[in-house]
Amino acid sequence: MEKNRKWQTAGEVWKENAEFFVALLFFDCFSFLCLWLLDNRKSGKLAAIFVLFTGVIFVFLFLNKLKKKKKKFLYFQELLSDRNHLNRELNTDVLSFEEKWIIEKLREKIEDIEVEKKDKVLALQQQQEYVETWVHEIKTPISWLTLMLENREDEMSPKVYQKLQYMNVQLQEYVSQILYFSRLSYEHKREVMEWVSLRECIEYVLEEYEYLLTENGISIAKDLKIKEIFTDRKNLEFILSQAVSNSIQYRKEEKGQIIFSSYENGEKLCLCIEDNGKGVSEVDLPFVFEKGFTGSNGQENKKSTGIGLYLVKKLAENMKLVCSAKNREAGGFRLIIEFPKVEKEEIV
Structure with missing residues (x-):
């Protein structure tokens, strides 16, 4: 060389x-x-x-x-x-004189870039602080709304109660999306890696969506061959919540079902969330993880934002996980998250 x-x-x-x-x-x-x-x-x-x-x-x-x-x-x-x-x-x-002049100009350009970078970092920090403050503040009225729905159901008409329940779930979902979206740009990630029970995480998310699942007649099935996964609990719960939300949003008129399964695939541990809903057209399937992409189903459902699966993909990438999506042969949508196989003896 x-x-x-x-x-x-x-x-x-x-x-x-x-x-x-x-x-x-x-x-x-x-x-x-x-x-x-x-x-x-x-x-x-x-x-x-x-x-x-x-x-x-x-x-x-x-x-x-x-x-x-x-x-x-x-x-x-x-x-x-x-x-x-x-x-x-x-x-x-x-x-030479020309080289010295070029370096002087490069110095000035680098200084300008560094000043601009510092300004952007400061603006980003301020934006992140504002979002976290806003999320913290908005949780108070949401908590009051949840409490009111739990204690004063008999004072409302069924129609009003149904709409308020739906709004409450949607508000909580949107707040979570905003929070996780703002955290994507964090220089230092906040993952807390631990052994997590898949059943507990799934039950926690299903409890959050219990009213919408019951209201829409969606049944749940579990086939968890893998009981525990070494990961970040909050991130996993967010991923599960986005999958459940999509299954509810794109359900078919007949009785719906969401199936949770976990299994071993070589050196990977796979978590699969699937439903028997509308699925995704083959043309749209390669783009489901792109930010803002709603596809043909999103055109029918005006409330689609195209952010949920984008955040799922980004969170998976941050945690070095593999995230993929496909249609079920029997109809519906399947989301697969692949985790690395970790033995408990390897964790010190």
């Missing part, structure tokens, strides 16, 4: 000074012609002297420029090895 770089440097020196070396060769040829015209008998000896002298000059100039090129390369290497080196005084013995 070092040898190739030396030959490359020599080639660059030749290209940069080719015009000078060619001019030197033409000068020699012209001198030979003049000597031959003046004295044909002595022209041979003088020509040999000229050739020798020109060769010495050529080798000396070439090696000198090669040395300067190498010195300049090492200087740039040192200059770029540390950000602080760019702020020190430039070595005018190594750099």
Whole structure:
């Protein structure tokens, strides 16, 4: 590698000074012609002297420029090895005026970029703080609404109670989406990895959607061959909640069903959430995880945002998980999350 770089440097020196070396060769040829015209008998000896002298000059100039090129390369290497080196005084013995001017302009550009970056980071931090504060504040009226629905159902008409229950679930879902969306840009992630019971996580999410599941006549089935997974509980619960929400939203008119299953697949542990709903058209299937994509089903359902599965995919990527989606052969949608197999003995 070092040898190739030396030959490359020599080639660059030749290209940069080719015009000078060619001019030197033409000068020699012209001198030979003049000597031959003046004295044909002595022209041979003088020509040999000229050739020798020109060769010495050529080798000396070439090696000198090669040395300067190498010195300049090492200087740039040192200059770029540390950000602080760019702020020190430039070595005018190594750099030409043009190179010095370019570096000065690069310094100014880097400083402008760093100032702009700091402003963006500050604005992002302020936005994240505002979102978290807003989420914290909005939970109070949502809690009051939940409490009212639990204790004063008999004071409301069935229609009003149904609408308020639906609004309550939707509000909680939207708040969770906003919170997780804002956390995607966090430099330091907040995952708390632990052994999590899949059954407990599923039951917790189903409890949150209990009213909508019951109201829409959706039954639940579980086939959990894997009981525990090493992951972040809150992120897993969010992923499950988005899957359940999609199954409710895109259910068919007849009796719906959501099936939770877990199984081992080679070196992976798979968690599968599937339903017997409308499914996704084959044309839309490759894009279901894209932000804002709602597809043909979303056109029918005006309340679709195209954010849920996007957040699921991003959360999975942050936790180094594999997330995929496909249609069931019997009709419906299947979401599969693949976890790495971890033995309890490996966790210290």
